[in-house]
Amino acid sequence: MTTDAPTGWIRQDILATSAYPVEKVPGGTLRLDAMESPFDLPEAFHRRLGEEMAGISLNRYPDGSASELKEILGKSLLGLSPDHLFLGNGSDEILQTLFLATTGPLLLAEPTFSMYRILAEMTGRTVVTATLSEDLDLDVEALLAAARKHHPSLIVLSSPNNPTGRDVSEETVDRICREFSGGVLVDEAYFPFSGWTALSLQRAHPRLMVLRTLSKMGLAALRLGILAADPKIVAELDKVRLPYNLNLLTQRAAILVCREFLPDLESQVRSIIHLREDLLRSLSAIPGVCPLPSSANFLLIRIGGKDPSVVARALADRGILIRDVSRHHPLLAGCLRVTIGTATENERFAATLALILKGTP
Numbered sequence: 001m002t003t004d005a006p007t008g009w010i011r012q013d014i015l016a017t018s019a020y021p022v023e024k025v026p027g028g029t030l031r032l033d034a035m036e037s038p039f040d041l042p043e044a045f046h047r048r049l050g051e052e053m054a055g056i057s058l059n060r061y062p063d064g065s066a067s068e069l070k071e072i073l074g075k076s077l078l079g080l081s082p083d084h085l086f087l088g089n090g091s092d093e094i095l096q097t098l099f100l101a102t103t104g105p106l107l108l109a110e111p112t113f114s115m116y117r118i119l120a121e122m123t124g125r126t127v128v129t130a131t132l133s134e135d136l137d138l139d140v141e142a143l144l145a146a147a148r149k150h151h152p153s154l155i156v157l158s159s160p161n162n163p164t165g166r167d168v169s170e171e172t173v174d175r176i177c178r179e180f181s182g183g184v185l186v187d188e189a190y191f192p193f194s195g196w197t198a199l200s201l202q203r204a205h206p207r208l209m210v211l212r213t214l215s216k217m218g219l220a221a222l223r224l225g226i227l228a229a230d231p232k233i234v235a236e237l238d239k240v241r242l243p244y245n246l247n248l249l250t251q252r253a254a255i256l257v258c259r260e261f262l263p264d265l266e267s268q269v270r271s272i273i274h275l276r277e278d279l280l281r282s283l284s285a286i287p288g289v290c291p292l293p294s295s296a297n298f299l300l301i302r303i304g305g306k307d308p309s310v311v312a313r314a315l316a317d318r319g320i321l322i323r324d325v326s327r328h329h330p331l332l333a334g335c336l337r338v339t340i341g342t343a344t345e346n347e348r349f350a351a352t353l354a355l356i357l358k359g360t361p
């Protein structure tokens with residue numbers, strides 16, 4: 001049976017767009033495209049997780065307010081009480097909730113994480129933008145000028161920024177909060193690899209929200225995002241949140257991680273930081289490749305003389321998936337983004353890239 005496109009009743013703007021590309025890749029592909037950790041948790045965690053899962057009641061709804069999880073996340077990761085936390089099925093869901101709950105234009109500093117724009121459009125928000133500086137740093141003057149011009153309700157910053165890997169500075173966030181009267185969100189998805197956080201500014205600026213995720217530190221499969229915000233903001237977002245947005249399996253697994261396995265995650269993060277610096281060095285040695293310094297678990301690399309989409313395709317043909325971002329924004333012309341893998345994976349990537357750029361079949 002064939003069906004017609006559902007025109008006439010599905011929103012026109014939805015019909016006109018396409019879904020966020022999540023590629024299904026053949027087994028054995030080296031995935032360096034999604035900023036996952038290359039390390040799984042130790043076997044001891046999987047064993048303990050199995051024991052935990054054996055004891056849960058699947059016939060009952062989970063704790064809708066995830067109170068035990070908030071308590072332990074607040075204590076072990078953020079130094080905040082549970083009333084400052086809002087949790088989501090990944091930080092993407094928190095962004096969606098925040099965009100649904102706010103009104104007026106949304107100000108982005110582009111190029112940045114593409115989901116901001118996608119979610120903003122899905123939730124019927126107008127997007128206004130400021131452009132990063134030529135060297136891909138946040139241009140605070142341009143951002144504040146755009147804020148004065150467009151009167152957004154919310155400014156969304158990514159620090160470190162995806163895909164540039166650059167941190168925003170404390171002085172910059174402080175200045176934005178002083179000169180702009182709406183909500184300010186700092187998305188710190190890559191915080192573990194950077195170490196800089198805007199959290200300490202929250203006391204002075206209660207409109208400042210900090211977004212974190214467990215996805216980049218080895219737990220992408222759990223889908224757990226964390227917003228640290230003033231309890232009054234959390235209370236409003238709770239009205240928009242679906243009642244049981246965090247399933248029980250995620251809640252129990254994350255509690256177990258916080259109780260017993262945080263040192264494992266932290267040591268994996270330290271390894272990834274070392275691997276990032278090693279990869280930066282080996283890529284810098286390849287003629288025509290210029291990797292930018294990064295505070296995240298990925299590198300933005302500029303390729304001279306070859307079309308990045310051709311290079312990305314050649315890598316994919318050899319079983320290595322990275323992200324071609326060269327057409328995402330004019331400032332990213334010539335750029336590819338690669339996630340940090342294990343030492344062996346990084347060596348394979350660098351060696352294959354060098355061969356492709358040399359024109360060796």
Ligand code: PMP
Nearest residue numbers: 090091092113162189213215225
């Ligand atoms: N923020 C940024 C800046 C990201 O790059 C990503 C994932 N690529 C997310 C949020 C979403 O992460 P999550 O898995 O928590 O939904």
